[in-house]
Amino acid sequence: MNAPVATGSIVISPIPAFQDNYIWMLTRDGEAIVVDPGDAAPVHAALRQHALNLTDILVTHHHRDHVGGVAELAEAYRARVWGPARESIPRRDVALREGDSVEVMDQRFSVIDIPGHTLGHIALYAAGIDTLFCGDTLFACGCGRLFEGTAAQMYESLQKLARLPQATRVYCGHEYTLSNIRFARAVEPDNADLAARQRDCERQREKGEPTVPSTMAVERATNPFLRCDQAPERAAAERRRPGAGSDPVSTFAEIRAWKNEF
DSSP, X not given: OOOOEEETTEEEEEEEETTTEEEEEEEETTEEEEEOOSOHHHHHHHHHHTTOEEEEEEOSOOOHHHHTTHHHHHHHHTOEEEEETTSOOTTOSEEEOXXXXXXXXXXXXXXXXXXXXXXXXXXXXXXGGTEEEEETTEETTEEOOOSSSOHHHHHHHHHHHHTSOTTOEEEESBOOHHHHHHHHHHXXXXXXXXXXXXXXXXXXXXXXXXXXXXXXXXXXXXXXXXXXXXHHHHHHHHHHSTTGGGSHHHHHHHHHHHHHHO
């Protein structure tokens, strides 16, 4: 684990997995929770290294790189598994949908339905510690592919997240930030905040540090997929396909299609 972030009495740390995944671990007083454990092995190693007991597993969506380690970890530690109600999640104990909450480590995580990347994808937001776990829906300076949902669904899901407080720390599932920034600068080359973000993130990666979490304020200022109502994004979509910049949803659809080709 590296780059822990203390949020009150809870510490949140990334556990790198596969090529670019992050499994998020929350720890307090010898206990641990993990979010989206696609691989059990690095979680076992982190738990042993820090003498932690795994009590809960939180899952945002069903993709293998987010659930591949769930069954093994649940069996090994008798951990409770929380996951989206509309998806098949290994060893799920509690099915979650919007309006539900997860009560762990004296924090309340509200469940937000965010279909688009997958149809049953959820996010988990804890107002008490300004923390959002959003899986593969909202990335640092990007968003997930539309594997199951529509552009309209994904746009609305991102707008839900964008309405969270600006101080919210955004914990996504992958280290995609620099490639996302390169695309964002093609969409909006004159965005000074975006240029500054690129410099900051390049320095972080040169040091071997993760570029996440970001904050919702940073995402709203630099993430093209949260800015589809803004003139630069709509103009960029219009240049690619006449009529695409006519409204935010069609702008989003065109920019997402562009990103697929980038």
